[in-house]
Amino acid sequence: MRILAIQLNQPGDAILTTPALRWLMDQGHEVHALLQPLGAALLQAMPGLASVEALPRNSFQISRDIFRAIRYRRAGFDRAIVFSKCSDRPGLWAAISGAKERIGLWTPRNSHLGRLGFINHWIKDHAPVNHTVRQHLLLAGAPPEAAEQARLVYHPPGADQEWAAEWMRQHDLKSGDYLLLHIGARWPSKYWPLANWAGFIRGAREKWNLSLLLTCGRDPYETEFTHRLAQEVPGNHTEIGTLTVNQLGALLQNAAGFVGVDSMPMHLAAALSKPGLALFGPTDEKIWGPWKSQLTVLRNTCTCMREARACARDASRCLVELSPETALEQLAQALQTPRPSS
8 A cells, every 4th residue: 555644743743653654664555754844854764665755834836836746646645644633734735645545633623624625534532641652553553552562763864873973073972972961942831941951961060971962953042042051051062053853863873861851852862762861841741752762751740731832931830840950860860770661
């Protein structure tokens, strides 16, 4: 069967889709993926995918989209699976593809799409709380027990691995010589406050003979926040808004461990089996947490759970109250006693 997998959410969601893609390929299906650009970059080296294409958000180019539609029609897709919780745009591309069966996850928020006819096979998730990986496997048609063996898949492309080797040579580092601290995320409400990060970095310097690499994405809020942190407590090395997603992945592959908030790099760390900490605030780790990984989730009770955009801009209270001392103690345990993936 020829299948078009559509995932146009954030790049972290692309990584969370990989167990379902892997399961489909293991069943003998020919799988093509349509993702937003960063997600496409992350999956370009995933073994077995027949094709990986990028579709930028908020863009409409008549010639590009017409030619893509023609190619998809000629490909003769039997099935299109929309992993993006089925907003209008991915559902529309499922219909444009010409696939006979178009599968989407039904939620109260997207029920209007049934009237438009973009999706003709709705899957309902009856679990009160289900991890995104389990939802994706459900959409793919996998049996419930498949989730127990499912793992995230991520391979930094060879060129990026070579780049990381040269980066380490220039910084006089070897694999395992540094901790990667990814400071930011897409939503400011997910941030660990600057004072907490600063206390953690000071404590980590005293506790471990490891270099500290501070990284962040390219969003202006992320870079400004990380620059302020680096000025207060400079890391041994910084890459502030300078890395591609796969350069970050290749540096993470060589790190001794990872510390960061709920974000795409956290999912890369999980896929690469890195020990460390995943700091959670207003998002639910039962839905978005690191999947079957070496990461320890830290969180306090959060009154705005699942409403991350409603939290204060600088940080949610649950992250303010997560102390550097607690994080240092938990990281020490994570680095000393790697645990088998559950």
